[in-house]
Amino acid sequence: MMGGVFFTKGHGTANDFVILPDPDGELELTPPLVAALCDRRRGVGGDGVLRVVRAAKHPEGAGHAADAEWFMDYWNSDGSIAEMCGNGVRVFARYLVENNLATPAPSGLPVATRAGIMFAVVGADTISVRMSTPRVYAASTATVGSLTVPGIAVDCGNPHLVCGLHDGVGLAALDLTTAPLVDQALFRAGVNVEFVEPAAGLDGLDRHVRMRVHERGSGETQSCGTGALAVGAVALRDAGLTTGSVAVDVLGGRLVITCDERGAWWLAGPAVLVATGEVDPSALTIPPATTQAN
Numbered sequence: 235m236m237g238g239v240f241f242t243k244g245h246g247t248a249n250d251f252v253i254l255p256d257p258d259g260e261l262e263l264t265p266p267l268v269a270a271l272c273d274r275r276r277g278v279g280g281d282g283v284l285r286v287v288r289a290a291k292h293p294e295g296a297g298h299a300a301d302a303e304w305f306m307d308y309w310n311s312d313g314s315i316a317e318m319c320g321n322g323v324r325v326f327a328r329y330l331v332e333n334n335l336a337t338p339a340p341s342g343l344p345v346a347t348r349a350g351i352m353f354a355v356v357g358a359d360t361i362s363v364r365m366s367t368p369r370v371y372a373a374s375t376a377t378v379g380s381l382t383v384p385g386i387a388v389d390c391g392n393p394h395l396v397c398g399l400h401d402g403v404g405l406a407a408l409d410l411t412t413a414p415l416v417d418q419a420l421f422r423a424g425v426n427v428e429f430v431e432p433a434a435g436l437d438g439l440d441r442h443v444r445m446r447v448h449e450r451g452s453g454e455t456q457s458c459g460t461g462a463l464a465v466g467a468v469a470l471r472d473a474g475l476t477t478g479s480v481a482v483d484v485l486g487g488r489l490v491i492t493c494d495e496r497g498a499w500w501l502a503g504p505a506v507l508v509a510t511g512e513v514d515p516s517a518l519t520i521p522p523a524t525t526q527a528n
């Protein structure tokens with residue numbers, strides 16, 4: 235195969251990614267190529283792409299190069315770019331450590347993103363990421379079919395709308411095959427929408443909820459780390475707590491959000507690499523370009 239692209243496939247609670255090693259930023263990544271790689275029938279398949287590039291070698295990472303060697307260049311499966319991906323950082327850190335590109339430090343491995351530097355503490359199974367502080371900022375709604383659910387907008391570096399279900403409507407009843415309708419004026423750059431229902435209490439945790447998510451640029455996914463952070467922030471706030479831990483059950487497993495005594499926010503859960511390979515770009519079905527390349 236001429237000019238193959240090497241990849242690793244990984245996931246965090248079934249939020250899955252095509253990881254592209256590109257330390258020197260030489261890969262010509264375009265929205266159509268990303269969409270083709272993420273195609274689940276004609277490509278490798280994934281909710282998004284994580285390009286592993288040295289911060290110094292990426293225009294949006296260079297400003298962080300003194301503090302973080304690596305930049306997570308995250309793309310959604312439709313070829314759009316997002317500021318941040320919480321599960322992505324966990325899988326990215328797993329990739330760096332397993333490929334001897336970084337050494338896990340007790341204080342956390344710095345990973346530069348478009349939303350700033352996150353710190354990943356790498357364990358055998360669980361990877362915990364110190365996230366940016368979620369900002370709860372506005373009331374809004376999301377409409378799914380004939381159901382309109384009140385929600386709270388939360389900025390986690392990327393935009394979220396957390397909607398709590400009430401009145402006997404459960405998560406299972408929601409059809410998320412199309413995007414929920416939201417206030418376009420409030421969410422000019424689009425939004426990730428989380429629907430939440432309470433779950434039975436768990437020992438050692440302050441709150442326990444279940445969530446489904448419709449992600450901007452990827453559709454319904456099995457999990458969303460920044461979405462879980464937004465949900466955890468709203469759950470603690472609604473409980474009148476300024477610190478604590480929230481278990482967030484997603485379709486693909488369990489994430490735990492913690493706000494510690496120092497006011498630091500953490501996202502914890504498993505991160506797994508499952509395959510490596512080489513893809514022939516000429517064999518991919520490249521869709522017509524709809525967005526500009528980065």
Ligand SMILES: N[C@@H](CCC[C@H](N)C(=O)O)C(=O)O
Nearest residue numbers: 316319320321392458459460
């Ligand atoms: N699944 C991710 C979020 C990915 C980005 C999101 N779709 C966006 O466009 O903001 C996560 O784990 O946080």
